[in-house]
Amino acid sequence: MKFTASLLVLLLGSAVQVTVAQSTINQQIQTKATAMLPKLIEWRRYIHQHPELSNREVNTMTMVADHLRSLGIEVQTKVALTGVIGLLKGDKPGPVIALRADMDALPVEERNTLPFKSTVKADYLGQxxxxxxxxxxxxxxAILMATAxxxxxxxxxxxxxxxxxxxxxxxxxxxTEEGGAPLMVKEGVMDxxxxxxxxxxxxxxxxxxxxxxxxxxAFMASSDWFTIRIKGKQAHGSxxxxxxxxxxxxTQIINGLQTIVSRQENIVRAPVVITVGKFHSGVRNNIIPEEAVLEGTIRTLDAQMQRExxxxxxxxxxxxxxxSGATVEVSIDNKTLVTYNDxxxxxxxxxSLVxxxxxxxxxxQNWTTGSEDFSFFGTKAPALFFNLGGMPKGMDPSKAGGHHTPDFYIDDSQLDVGVKAFCQLVFDYPTVVQEASGQQSRKGF
Incomplete structure (x- = not known):
């Protein structure tokens, strides 16, 4: 009985020490991340003013690599052409935890009067x-640089x-270039x-x-890009x-594709989107052309529905x-998988997020028909992808500038919340996994 009581006191004392240590770490994260905010905003605005298109993020790569090296972090550059990998080895044994940020910008013209507005122009497919x-x-x-x-x-x-x-x-x-998360995975970034x-x-x-x-x-949709090439017969417009x-x-095919969504797929199970974004045909207003090309995207959140x-x-x-006597060639290219949170x-x-x-x-939140190639990392290890708010307080979400539009806007005054989230995940993951494993073992016993 004395031994049992002594052991209980020892265990309770250890538990208190662990709780105090964890509380201290949590406080450090809050304090350090908040202190990083001015620098974080400065980085974000600099990168915003100097955007680079996909597979062309050379200056961003250099900026990131230089910062990581200054922190004593082991750095590898030119991964998947312009990617950067940093490796920080803690002083205590434990798991390998990856944190990811994407770096590329879009061929969109910014429409605002911000002092750090982008005026950059670049070549995209010869234009x-x-x-x-x-x-x-x-x-x-910027968030991941601050987290580092x-x-x-x-x-x-x-x-x-x-x-x-x-x-x-x-x-x-x-x-036809390779790139993004698929190429990073192919080059062994998860190993x-x-x-x-x-x-x-x-x-x-x-x-x-x-x-x-x-x-x-399932959190975000898979993204497939399709091309439908229609071969008809040319004639005079008269x-x-x-x-x-x-x-x-x-036009008949475009209308027919929408019946797949509205009349053929069970959208109670999961959403489906089919969008035709490009329609190319003809060279002159009085000539019926021989060919037309439709290009678009398919978004699904269920693998079986995707195949259907x-x-x-x-x-x-x-x-x-x-x-109508025509022929078609249909090609479908899978760009991303369903982003799946374990x-x-x-x-x-x-x-940790709390x-x-x-x-x-x-x-x-509900799932979304937007897509993310973060999904490819999730095929190699358990993954968690989440959203961080950037809309100004009190604003009507319906009036917020949408992603991929000229009016896209982010309030960067609380980006440090992203840093706090990443840091908490890094420190909490080893403990919660160990505790979960222990509970599972006790259940098995």
Missing amino acids: EVPVMHACGHDSHV EVLASMKKEIRGTVKFIFQPAEEGPPG NPKVDAIFGLHISSALETGNLRYKPG APWNSIDPIVIG VHERLKKTAEKIAEA STLTRLMIP RAAGKDKVAA
């Missing part, structure tokens, strides 16, 4: 285009290794050392600043009966064309 961070990747880079600085200052307390992944070409590599869990975030222009949102399971008009057939939509899209295009990992890490932002700022 000069304006360039803008119209999806918030500038914020992601905070964690490097707490190296002695870190259990395990932190792998910082600065990824190029999330928006998709240009033309050497092997990643045990990976975390990522995305800024949201329609979520109030300082808030965090997550969803277990004699359409001599033609097989690919333009008319193309592919089959139905091909069949719809072929049968409509056949009915349900157990998500459940275990929700308290510690970072506060209980009233963290909540679950």
